[in-house]
Structure formats: C-alpha cells, structure tokens
Amino acid sequence: MTMIRALAGDDVPAVTAIYAHYVTGGVATFDETPPGDAEWRAKAVAVAAAGLPFLVAEADGVVAGYAYVSQYRPKPAYRHSLEDSIYLAPGHTGRGLGRLLLGELIRRTSATEARSLIAVIADGGDPASRRLHAAFGFEEAGRLRNVGFKHGRWIDTLLMQLDLR
Structure with a gap:
C-alpha cells in the first residue's frame, strides 16, 4: 500500500539516504557531498516555517x-515562485x-500564494523527470548549457514552469 503524507521526524534518515544515493552516484543533483540528517532537519523546519x-x-x-x-x-x-x-x-x-508525489505537491502548493512552480532538472540523459513534469502541464522555459560539472562531465539544466494562477 502506498501513502503520500507529510514528512515526519522519523523519516529524515530515509530522506538523507535517498538523496545521498543521487549525490554520490548520479547527476540529478549538483551537490557533491551528501548533507547529513542535521541539514535535512533544518531544511524541513525551513520548508514548514514557510508554510510549504x-x-x-x-x-x-x-x-x-x-x-x-x-x-x-x-x-x-x-x-511567489517556488x-x-x-x-x-x-x-x-x-x-x-x-x-x-508531484500531483499532491502541486495540489498543496496551489493552496499557497505561489504563482509559479519551477522545476530545475539536471539533464544528464534520463528523460523521466522531464516527462513527469510535462505530464502535469509544466512547460519548457529554457535550458542552461554546461552549467554543472560532475562525475567528469558537463551537464545542462532544463527549466520547466507551471503557472498556478
């Protein structure tokens, strides 16, 4: 059974481990050192404090x-841009x-004062994130070429945008 729910404090180690996988083994993020639990807890507090x-x-x-x-x-x-x-x-x-996750994220973000939701997608050759965002109505807004260097290669970022209002 799958459930989408708000992050709980006990979830932080799992979030840390998931992100560390992408930091060390992929190009989906431009971080080169995985943040620890303390950094993720601080991020979660900041996101909640912003009402997001x-x-x-x-x-x-x-x-x-x-x-x-x-x-x-x-x-x-x-x-007003998230x-x-x-x-x-x-x-x-x-x-x-x-x-x-994206469907629920859009639903909850639409209840805020945000006007625009932006996806900054590291374009390392896997089109899954681009396809996912396009399926929810995100449109390509631009490409930044060779802006990241990770694992010995240059990586573009694709900007996609969804108008919430």
Missing part, C-alpha cells in the same frame, strides 16, 4: 521517495510514485 509542503511516499511502511517545494531564489521579489524537488529511493522508480 514536504511530503514522503510511504510504500509498505518504507519511505520510498520524497518531494518538497522551496523558494526558487532567495531575493524577495521571487517570493521550486519543486522530487527524489525516489533506488528500487522504487517506475512505479508511479513520482506522479503521486
């Missing part, structure tokens, strides 16, 4: 993925969890 959703997908009692939104950029004029982040645990991809 931080969700987990729980499959058969295990955290199988997570998603949250945060301010797109730190300057005040960006306050960025989504979605990561699935190894072994839990291709099961529709990303679709469930």
